[in-house]
Amino acid sequence: MINLKKKSVYLDFVKVLKQNPIIVIFFVFFVIFSFLYTRKFLSTMNLQAILGQFVTLMLFALGPSIVMVIGELDLSYVGIWMLGGIIVWMLTPVLGLFSILVFPLLGLVTGTFIGFVHTKTKIPVFILTLSLLVTYWGLTSQLSGGYPRATEKFGFITADIIPYIPTVLFWTIPLIIFAIYLMKFTKIGTYLYAIGSNEEGAKLAGINVKKYKMLAFVISGIFTGLSTIILFQHLGGSVPVELNLDTMVNPLVAIVLGGTPLTGGSGGPHKTIFGALTFSVITRGLNISALHPTTIQLFIGILLIIAIVISARGMKGVEVT
Amino acid sequence: MKNDNYFSTLIEKTKSNKNTVLPVITILLVIIIFQTINPVFLKAQGRITLVYSMSYFLIAALGLTFVVMMGSFDFSIVSLLKLSALICGLYINKFGLWVIPLAILVCVCFGFVSGFLFAKLKVPSFIATLGISLVAEGIALLLSKGHLLMITNSSFRKLAVTFIGGIPAVFYWAVGICIVSTLIAFILPFGRRVFAIGENAKAASMSGINVDRTRIYVFMLSGFFCGIAGVLYMAQMGGGSVGLGADMMIPLFASVVAGGTALTGGVGGPHRTFFGAIIITWTESGMLMNGASRGMQVVVLGIMAIIMSIATLNKSRI
Numbered sequence: 349m350i351n352l353k354k355k356s357v358y359l360d361f362v363k364v365l366k367q368n369p370i371i372v373i374f375f376v377f378f379v380i381f382s383f384l385y386t387r388k389f390l391s392t393m394n395l396q397a398i399l400g401q402f403v404t405l406m407l408f409a410l411g412p413s414i415v416m417v418i419g420e421l422d423l424s425y426v427g428i429w430m431l432g433g434i435i436v437w438m439l440t441p442v443l444g445l446f447s448i449l450v451f452p453l454l455g456l457v458t459g460t461f462i463g464f465v466h467t468k469t470k471i472p473v474f475i476l477t478l479s480l481l482v483t484y485w486g487l488t489s490q491l492s493g494g495y496p497r498a499t500e501k502f503g504f505i506t507a508d509i510i511p512y513i514p515t516v517l518f519w520t521i522p523l524i525i526f527a528i529y530l531m532k533f534t535k536i537g538t539y540l541y542a543i544g545s546n547e548e549g550a551k552l553a554g555i556n557v558k559k560y561k562m563l564a565f566v567i568s569g570i571f572t573g574l575s576t577i578i579l580f581q582h583l584g585g586s587v588p589v590e591l592n593l594d595t596m597v598n599p600l601v602a603i604v605l606g607g608t609p610l611t612g613g614s615g616g617p618h619k620t621i622f623g624a625l626t627f628s629v630i631t632r633g634l635n636i637s638a639l640h641p642t643t644i645q646l647f648i649g650i651l652l653i654i655a656i657v658i659s660a661r662g663m664k665g666v667e668v669t
Numbered sequence: 670m671k672n673d674n675y676f677s678t679l680i681e682k683t684k685s686n687k688n689t690v691l692p693v694i695t696i697l698l699v700i701i702i703f704q705t706i707n708p709v710f711l712k713a714q715g716r717i718t719l720v721y722s723m724s725y726f727l728i729a730a731l732g733l734t735f736v737v738m739m740g741s742f743d744f745s746i747v748s749l750l751k752l753s754a755l756i757c758g759l760y761i762n763k764f765g766l767w768v769i770p771l772a773i774l775v776c777v778c779f780g781f782v783s784g785f786l787f788a789k790l791k792v793p794s795f796i797a798t799l800g801i802s803l804v805a806e807g808i809a810l811l812l813s814k815g816h817l818l819m820i821t822n823s824s825f826r827k828l829a830v831t832f833i834g835g836i837p838a839v840f841y842w843a844v845g846i847c848i849v850s851t852l853i854a855f856i857l858p859f860g861r862r863v864f865a866i867g868e869n870a871k872a873a874s875m876s877g878i879n880v881d882r883t884r885i886y887v888f889m890l891s892g893f894f895c896g897i898a899g900v901l902y903m904a905q906m907g908g909g910s911v912g913l914g915a916d917m918m919i920p921l922f923a924s925v926v927a928g929g930t931a932l933t934g935g936v937g938g939p940h941r942t943f944f945g946a947i948i949i950t951w952t953e954s955g956m957l958m959n960g961a962s963r964g965m966q967v968v969v970l971g972i973m974a975i976i977m978s979i980a981t982l983n984k985s986r987i
Contacts (some may be wrong), residue, residue: 421795469979472932474795475742475922479974482919486967494964591916597803600796610793642810649803656800657790 381633401628407575408599411568419612427484433587452573459569463562498586505581544612692944703955723950732894740934741794748802753899758818773896780892784885829904867934923974924949
């Protein structure tokens with residue numbers, strides 16, 4: 349009896365690994381880099397840096413990975429971060445610490461706008477969010493006057509509590525747990541998975557597809573809003589005024605690496621965790637190596653392509669545009 | 670009574686040709702607004718600025734038009750344009766004018782790779798070209814090492830800046846390529862295949878069109894146009910670094926939809942992008958002439974992109 353139970357636990361373990369090959373890839377990369385640069389890679393500073401980068405990726409990717417479940421691509425997160433940051437800087441002298449609430453508000457407004465416009469007009473989401481992102485960037489550079497503006501009032505968000513472990517992690521973990529709870533244990537999550545795997549079927553099963561699609565964008569906006577509160581301080585208490593392609597692409601790579609297919613229907617925030625971890629291990633490992641920083645960017649582009657080619661396997665019947 | 674009838678048929682015609690009439694009205698609006706704000710807009714100096722800003726832009730937008738006509742999207746246009754321009758700047762002293770086919774060839778190869786990823790490996794075109802654009806950008810940065818590259822070869826620069834009839838040669842290149850690509854789209858069977866795939870890919874493949882091959886050809890064509898645009902950009906500007914064209918993606922896309930090529934595919938054509946490019950680049954230049962900051966321009970173009978892509982969307986096909 350005991351033997352049987354052990355075997356089933358082992359089988360469960362194998363099943364989980366088969367479903368999430370990214371876990372194996374993560375450990376493989378971790379071991380390879382540890383052997384290659386033992387002293388540098390396993391130092392506390394580097395491990396902290398990996399955690400720090402993981403937090404950045406994870407927080408950016410949280411909202412989009414919920415939207416990715418219904419098979420859409422939300423790119424507005426960088427825009428919310430940039431515009432929100434500059435509005436916070438403008439409002440801090442007036443409202444003090446309450447000005448940080450701009451982020452969730454802006455996220456909510458953006459998410460509602462995207463959901464409303466998409467469900468009304470059926471314009472492709474990536475185009476809409478890309479245009480919105482660029483508009484937000486323009487507003488940011490207009491409002492900031494061309495300089496990155498720093499606010500120092502929110503230092504307490506990242507102040508050290510426990511040595512060696514970045515404090516942002518404590519803020520990030522509840523958010524991740526909440527996102528996973530939402531997607532896995534509530535009606536909303538189940539409906540979103542249903543819509544992602546077959547929209548027509550979901551409609552026939554009596555799900556109000558339009559309402560839940562809109563809800564997905566609103567939830568994504570709120571999550572991005574909450575995440576950017578943490579990210580704002582985590583990334584230095586200021587926002588850049590130049591749009592960087594890498595900031596936009598890296599969270600996407602993390603989501604796809606984690607195993608959420610671009611067509612939707614499966615995956616979600618819990619898979620993105622390992623995607624983000626693997627991605628930060630790979631980039632940190634490459635950064636330690638003797639490679640030129642530009643080459644690393646090249647590698648990331650190729651990594652994105654490979655990850656998507658692998659995740660696009662077995663979607664023969666799906667219409668790709 | 671007769672007059673009334675004439676009027677109603679006019680309205681009917683306008684409604685049915687919405688996507689042709691709207692761009693022309695928008696162009697007139699743009700001209701009137703900027704001309705009243707600042708009379709330099711249509712004077713000789715202003716005209717040259719307008720022509721310079723739209724020419725290479727139009728060529729790059731034509732490549733995107735074919736892709737959008739097919740119902741896909743190409744994100745790599747700006748990166749390929751940049752790569753082609755930088756290759757010209759780097760190797761012009763080594764190869765002379767032979768650098769032009771080299772640069773175009775490199776872009777066509779990149780187009781082939783994104784087409785292959787999209788058609789054969791079933792990667793969504795937006796993501797495939799996003800990856801390709803990262804790779805192209807990395808290569809551009811590696812090759813140029815971030816330096817500003819200047820062109821001293823005068824025969825290369827003459828390609829764009831020779832004045833013929835008071836207008837720089839680059840404009841004639843753009844118009845010529847626009848006419849050729851319109852012919853490709855409407856006279857060659859290839860163009861009809863592209864429209865058919867944009868209308869309904871499954872039906873197209875059932876009626877005997879080799880969908881995968883056509884898709885690869887379209888992305889190669891897009892790369893080809895990007896290569897030409899990059900060469901002419903370098904010839905026109907006389908120099909550039911990896912920072913060039915950083916925020917061109919949204920204007921390019923906006924110019925395609927502003928002309929009336931719907932994102933759903935199957936509608937529009939290269940001749941429409943001519944109007945779209947005029948709308949977008951003249952708005953940009955007009956704002957620049959009136960001293961609007963880059964941020965403000967980007968905001969206006971972003972909002973225009975959203976509104977125009979909603980307006981041109983073919984409602985019946987969703």
